[in-house]
Amino acid sequence: xxxxxxxxxxxxxxxGNKAGTTGTKRTTSTTKKAAGAAKSAEPALVQLLTPxxxxxxxxxxxxxxxxxxxxxxxxxxxDMVLTRRFDAEATALxxxxxxxxxxxxxxxxxxxxxxxRALRDDDYVFPTYREHGVAWCRGVDPxxxxxxxxxxxxxxxxxxxxxxxxxxxxxxxxxxxxxxxxMGITKDGADSAVIxxxxxxASSQGDVxxxxxxxxxxNAPVVFFCQNNQWAIxxxxxxxxxxxxxxxxxxYGFPGVRVDGNDVLANLAVTKWALDRARAxxxxxxxxxxxxxxxxxTTSDDPTRYRTDDERLAWEAKDxxxxxxxxxxxxxxxxxxxxxxxxxESEALGKRVREAVRAMPDPDHFxxxxxxxxxxxxxxxxxxxxxxxxxxxxxxxxxxx
Amino acid sequence: xxxxMALAKAINESLRRALDADPKVVVMGEDxxxxxxxxxxxxxxxxxxxxxxVIDTPLAESGIVGTAIGLALRGxxxxxxxxxxxxxxxxxxxxxxxxxxxxxxxxxxxxMPVVVRIPYGGGIGAVEHHSxxxxxxxxxxxxxxxxxxxxxxxxxxxxxxxxxxDDPVIFFEPKxxxxxxxxxxxxxxxxxxxxxxxVREGTDLTLAAYxxxxxxxxxxxxxxxxxxxxxxxxDLRSVSPIDFDAVQASVEKTRRLVVVHEAPxxxxxxxxxxxxxxxxxxxHLEAPVLRVGGYHAPYPPARLEESYLPDLDRVLDAxxxxxAY
Numbered sequence: 001x002x003x004x005x006x007x008x009x010x011x012x013x014x015x016g017n018k019a020g021t022t023g024t025k026r027t028t029s030t031t032k033k034a035a036g037a038a039k040s041a042e043p044a045l046v047q048l049l050t051p052x053x054x055x056x057x058x059x060x061x062x063x064x065x066x067x068x069x070x071x072x073x074x075x076x077x078x079d080m081v082l083t084r085r086f087d088a089e090a091t092a093l094x095x096x097x098x099x100x101x102x103x104x105x106x107x108x109x110x111x112x113x114x115x116x117r118a119l120r121d122d123d124y125v126f127p128t129y130r131e132h133g134v135a136w137c138r139g140v141d142p143x144x145x146x147x148x149x150x151x152x153x154x155x156x157x158x159x160x161x162x163x164x165x166x167x168x169x170x171x172x173x174x175x176x177x178x179x180x181x182x183m184g185i186t187k188d189g190a191d192s193a194v195i196x197x198x199x200x201x202a203s204s205q206g207d208v209x210x211x212x213x214x215x216x217x218x219n220a221p222v223v224f225f226c227q228n229n230q231w232a233i234x235x236x237x238x239x240x241x242x243x244x245x246x247x248x249x250x251x252y253g254f255p256g257v258r259v260d261g262n263d264v265l266a267n268l269a270v271t272k273w274a275l276d277r278a279r280a281x282x283x284x285x286x287x288x289x290x291x292x293x294x295x296x297x298t299t300s301d302d303p304t305r306y307r308t309d310d311e312r313l314a315w316e317a318k319d320x321x322x323x324x325x326x327x328x329x330x331x332x333x334x335x336x337x338x339x340x341x342x343x344x345e346s347e348a349l350g351k352r353v354r355e356a357v358r359a360m361p362d363p364d365h366f367x368x369x370x371x372x373x374x375x376x377x378x379x380x381x382x383x384x385x386x387x388x389x390x391x392x393x394x395x396x397x398x399x400x401x
Numbered sequence: 402x403x404x405x406m407a408l409a410k411a412i413n414e415s416l417r418r419a420l421d422a423d424p425k426v427v428v429m430g431e432d433x434x435x436x437x438x439x440x441x442x443x444x445x446x447x448x449x450x451x452x453x454x455v456i457d458t459p460l461a462e463s464g465i466v467g468t469a470i471g472l473a474l475r476g477x478x479x480x481x482x483x484x485x486x487x488x489x490x491x492x493x494x495x496x497x498x499x500x501x502x503x504x505x506x507x508x509x510x511x512x513m514p515v516v517v518r519i520p521y522g523g524g525i526g527a528v529e530h531h532s533x534x535x536x537x538x539x540x541x542x543x544x545x546x547x548x549x550x551x552x553x554x555x556x557x558x559x560x561x562x563x564x565x566x567d568d569p570v571i572f573f574e575p576k577x578x579x580x581x582x583x584x585x586x587x588x589x590x591x592x593x594x595x596x597x598x599x600v601r602e603g604t605d606l607t608l609a610a611y612x613x614x615x616x617x618x619x620x621x622x623x624x625x626x627x628x629x630x631x632x633x634x635x636d637l638r639s640v641s642p643i644d645f646d647a648v649q650a651s652v653e654k655t656r657r658l659v660v661v662h663e664a665p666x667x668x669x670x671x672x673x674x675x676x677x678x679x680x681x682x683x684x685h686l687e688a689p690v691l692r693v694g695g696y697h698a699p700y701p702p703a704r705l706e707e708s709y710l711p712d713l714d715r716v717l718d719a720x721x722x723x724x725a726y
Contacts, residue, residue, distance in 0.1 A: 153508060154502075154505065154506040155506040155507060155508075156506075156507070156508045157507075157510075158507070158510040159474070159507060159510065159511055160510070160511070161510075165474070166503075166506050166507055168499075170494070170498050170499075173467065173494070173495065173498065173499055175467075176463065176464055176466075176467025176468055176470070176471065176495065177467060177468075177470050177471040177474060177499070178471060179464075179467070179468050179471060180467065180468030180469060180470055180471020180472040180473075180474070180475070181471035181472070181474050181475045182471070183468060183471065183472060183475075184471065184472045184474075184475030184476065184477055185475065187427075187453055187477070188475070206463060206491075207463055207464070207467060207494075207495070210459070210461040210463055210464030210467065211464070211467070213459050213461060213464065214458070214459060214461070214464050214468050217459055370505075370508075370509070371504055371505045371507075371508055371509035372504075372505055372543050372544060373504070373544065373546070373568045374504055374509070374512045374513075374566075374567035374568050375566055375567050375568050377546070377568075377641070377642050378595065378642040378643075378644070378645075379641070379642045379643075380543070
């Protein structure tokens, strides 16, 4: 596939892609004209499954999911259900005081599972702090994600164990790491690809702009996967951009595409397409997954202060899990037994996560001084010794009791 | 084999050696390719090692350091050039928030062998933002190592060691000394990277400095000797960690310490040295530790920099004040 401009891409809308009615926040217009930054117009997006679960044809992207089986679809469904269950458990654990904070992915399961399942093992993921579904796809044990939210570490899993980098909290920074990693892949002559996750808020960061520039200049094999969940804490996307975010790619000279972020099949197809481009030496791609953060930004947030229930309800009708279930049921791809079994598996996962978090020990005090440097540092050694002496000064008292 | 070369050339030779020895070493920065860098420190490297190893980057410092982090995660050992001291701040977030902490965040499972080269300091009549000494802003950050060579031989060997380090190293190059020549023995066995060195032994007072101020302190010692004062000059070489043992040993002998740097005195490395040495040598000191450095003012226009920078007389003045106690 040749590099297409975004202008060439917008008319891609084919049967069933109803711009302005699906996956859009405003339903006032059906225009698909990309240029002109018309604020009331939402451009077309790639959709393969309607909110009602109806499979619609797409001339350009169907081929990326042409060989998908009923078992694969059940697998995607299972991924999304289990991710949501894990996420709900984590929210509950925060409410119970077991976690200090949790950033829920509720509503973004399709974007994460679809893109996550498009990856090969040798690809590399650079997540934000909300990519629990992608972590799931990579085989990162969900309980590993909770250490930083419980406050026992700042990440801690081995990024190279699953080619899944640590969560990055300062938004946008990881897009540059992804680009550098992708530059390294090119130098190695490998055909792996990198995917960098970020959000609509991070799209305003200079680092994201620089990542676009570097990746374009070096033709780096990286997919920029922007989950536009409409809200950067309390700020709507209008506070970040005058143009639909995927159109930013055009100015950097690589294609951008908007996909229905709540359609797991479309996310799978579009991400595969973008990864294929990367592997084929065609450089970066920007994917904007148009989705919705159905929950709060984090457990510390109160969305009732800045958005309406109506909006949330409108998006709940487009729920990513519900739509795949409808499709599975309509196509007779799954029976009651499957759903019942999955329910049991979900509860077991919730239980396992709950127990693992409660059993997670506080780290040893001396962990403060561990891994500050790889080759050591005299000051760290000195302060560790001072801290040890200070601790020991209590030991005598304890011993006397 | 020992050869006399300028400090800039010594770094060039050191980079060449590293590029030659390890295919994972890459040099990147603005104008480092065909031009060879604005100070010619990377002169000829792209010609010999190719555009994939010696990389001209877009003019975006955060992007340079951020992509270097990604390359390091892929197993590379990037040596990045920030063109001038005052240009590093767009990259400050990537250095402080990402580069410095990555090893700890990963509980040691990834390493960050990245060298950030920064030509720094004044004295060359440059325009605004081209003469600053921001080393303390980096030394305050755990996870970074900060070094600054004062002469050609150290520049050569400290660069070798910085590239071999699995920790990020901010390598401050004394730009006003780039053209100073010195003997470089490329077959020598260098001492540890973070150890200080006594460059002149003395008994009456210790002058501690690093980078561009070491040469000044040697001149001060010469001048003081004419007045019958025997000063010891200590080249710290490393600002994080600081070799406090070496400073302590010297102060226990001389009982007086003056720290000299171009960076502002306020919250500068001299403040940390003064505090630590006061703790370590309280009963040895005959005078408070004094500091000579820049003022709490923006680096001045070039026509005023001679008044801003420590010079022979200002350091001698501090020596007199210390000896007067």
